[in-house]
Amino acid sequence: MKTSPAASSGAKEQVARLLTLVPFLHARGGVRLDEAAAALGVPEKQLVKDLRVLFMCGLPEGLPDDLIDVDLEALTEQDGDRVIRISNADYLSRPLRLSTNEATALIVALRALRGGAITEEASEVVDRALAKLEQAAAGATVPVEVPIAPDERAYAARKALLQRAVSEHRQVELAYFVPARDEESTRTVDPRGVVAHQGVDYLDAYCHSAEAPRLFRLDRIREATLLDTPIATEPTTPRSLAEGLFAAGEDLLTVTLHLQPQARWVTEYYPVEDVRQQQDGSLEVDLRVADRRWLRRLLLRLAPYATVVAPVELAADLRDAAEATLALYA
């Protein structure tokens, strides 16, 4: 297999396609070439190639009646009606069983949808589909559980609402929380798109309060209401976050922190530039920070397991904040 991977994987894939194509046609009689191509996700050209090979297959006795018949003229001739018709392939009338992988992927996806059902009725439909498929997977136990928590369901619903607003060019009212300022505000925005960066979803939108484009973290939107009013700015494709969240030229500060083991989780949650393992098991990390208030909150949360190595004025800032807080307990 290593010598000619292309040819060998080509044949295997073609066999897989044919084992799906034949029952697909068998269940439906004649199917138009373009419809079959769309339903099976195979380009028309490839489909015709596959059918030409199928034409050569059948019971290996070699008699004409033993071969699968494909009406190739209908597909290739100028005046052909481009409808696929096959006959003499009854032994392949059923598709191949789901592989372990396919059964796992489909059943786990359905379990996730079960968690996303909003009404009793919807969950009942998913349950019925799941039961039938679990049976079709022939008792293959699928030991993968994906319980969807209520807050995740709410999150998915909010994301769906924002995506709908984008496609329908409608305004949205957001109740948005800014932890760095410990502030919640209500604003009307023209949504441009939901974009992801390092596993976090953002709504890119024109904000009418700020009178400028803004990014909103989806997990900080407490409430989103789809308005009937159309957007008041030109529809624009959402910005790409490939280069990172911070627009070029934004004032960024690189801060070096010393993290004890209790504070290591920071490296999993925030984009750190560099991590240096220390002898005693602690870490030294470089973090790019746009908002000093955000950093102060983070360091207080981590107290006393995170300290500032540089710049020194931020180390003093943390001490001041701790001192002022302690004074309240005196």
Add this chain to the structure above:
Amino acid sequence: MAAAKTERLMNLLIMLLVQRGYVGRDRIRELLYKDSSDEAFERMFERDKEELRSLGVPIETGSYDPLFEDEGGYRISPDAFALPAIELTADEAAVVGLATKVWEHARLADATTEAVRKLTAAGAEIDVAALDLVSPRLAAEEPSFDVFLEAVNHRIPVRFDYRTSGSPDAVARHLQPWGVVRFSGRWYVVGHDLDKDDQRVFRLSRVVGSARLDGTPGTYEIPEGVDVRAIAHATLRPDRPAEPATLLVRRGAGHMLRRHAAQIEQVDADWERLHLPTPPADLADEVLGHGADVIVESPATLRASVIARLQGVLA
């Protein structure tokens, strides 16, 4: 020649599927590998069987004459080969169509699409209709996810290096995985830890480097009645009763804390008192993050812990 090979694979499959009994090697060779030398036949036939099996085609070996110890033969049982009949109603088919949009993991997304195509081939008319469903997305960025999935599907032990939250060094672990569970957006594997000889839960994002399969399929059995979801929940969210807390919070501050408050009392022009009957587990962190905007009144243990941690900063 891919076409010639496809033809040979298809013909082999059809022949074995249509025959009632086992087909002997000689007969297979005579019909499909006529012009091959002994050596070429052996090589091609082995490879062809392997490729069909890797597609999921169940080629069985056996003897068609129980009285003779002959070479035996091959067959494909139509029942083992074919997808059992599934009748999906229109709304069930729509749910199945939605399932193709759930995975944000290339291999599993492809596998779901392939599964749905097979259902379509069996006659189902899959159509994504509007349903009262929000479709959660399942991502699996942890590199070890595929390894653990394969391990639980085929009961293969896994060896991996694991870093616990408080410790800097990764330690080699040996596990018989029972199941994979997603909890609050993260993946965990539950199984029998061979080093501790006990059940354990591991977070996949804390696996260092790559996890490796360490054995053959079917090495162990998943204990009957084991509920991996319950084990994961019990471990990850222990039922420690949260102690009610009382906080003083500056007006206009502490929005996250206010969401947990059952009652808010006015104290004076600057301060309000929040009563939290069931505070979040990380309340101390949350309070500390607010700095001089929040003071803990009770419980005393929380108050002492916040004071000690602030003193730690000044030490």
